[in-house]
Amino acid sequence: MLIRACLFSTALFSLAVLASGCASNDERADGSSEEATEEISPRIADALQDGEEPRALVTQARATIEPLGNSGLSGTVTFAPSDLGVQVTYMLDGLTEGVYGFHVHENGSCANGEDGTVGGAAGGHFNPDSTEHGAPNLPARQRHLGDLGNIHALSDGRILGSFNESIASLDGPKSIIGRALIIHANEDDFTTQPTGNAGPRIGCGVITGVEA
Numbered sequence: 001m002l003i004r005a006c007l008f009s010t011a012l013f014s015l016a017v018l019a020s021g022c023a024s025n026d027e028r029a030d031g032s033s034e035e036a037t038e039e040i041s042p043r044i045a046d047a048l049q050d051g052e053e054p055r056a057l058v059t060q061a062r063a064t065i066e067p068l069g070n071s072g073l074s075g076t077v078t079f080a081p082s083d084l085g086v087q088v089t090y091m092l093d094g095l096t097e098g099v100y101g102f103h104v105h106e107n108g109s110c111a112n113g114e115d116g117t118v119g120g121a122a123g124g125h126f127n128p129d130s131t132e133h134g135a136p137n138l139p140a141r142q143r144h145l146g147d148l149g150n151i152h153a154l155s156d157g158r159i160l161g162s163f164n165e166s167i168a169s170l171d172g173p174k175s176i177i178g179r180a181l182i183i184h185a186n187e188d189d190f191t192t193q194p195t196g197n198a199g200p201r202i203g204c205g206v207i208t209g210v211e212a
């Protein structure tokens, strides 16, 4: 737990530093920059200018993963805006070595479904473009927005990693906030419709915005 706490502190601290760094860069006449973090400050500035609700100041999101059934899976997944979309970072523990489906599902609930399916209240994969299920490296409209692929558990049960998700957003109609992050018992085959045949739901967390 201590290690996780430190990692998060570091991440938040980095964000703060980057945000302040952006502020000083705003004075550039041509507005150009190659820094991936440039977006953070202008986004906040725009939100303030437009008089939007404080909700618009969300700069990160987080899902605390709880086990479904007796899987033993737990941990945290964070989502931060990046130059290429949303940076997804996962720190999970409690599974046996293997590959597990990893999706954003449409409803922000980890309850059982009406038919008794464990985690079924989360619904299907988040799919605002009404497309087919696919691999996470496919472009928009060739996969569900929620198709984040698979995650790999090490022999000691830990699942650690980070990747960029190109379609998802933390605001607007494609926002993943208020939806559920689901981990499945099996590997997503990227082919079977509409689920990837990833099997039962073994972990779940509602994705919640973290205000600046």
Ligand code: CU
Residues within 6 Å of the ligand: 101, 102, 103, 104, 105, 125, 182, 183, 184, 198
């Ligand atoms: Cu899923």
Ligand code: ZN
Residues within 6 Å of the ligand: 103, 125, 132, 133, 134, 144, 146, 147, 194, 195, 196
């Ligand atoms: Zn899908």
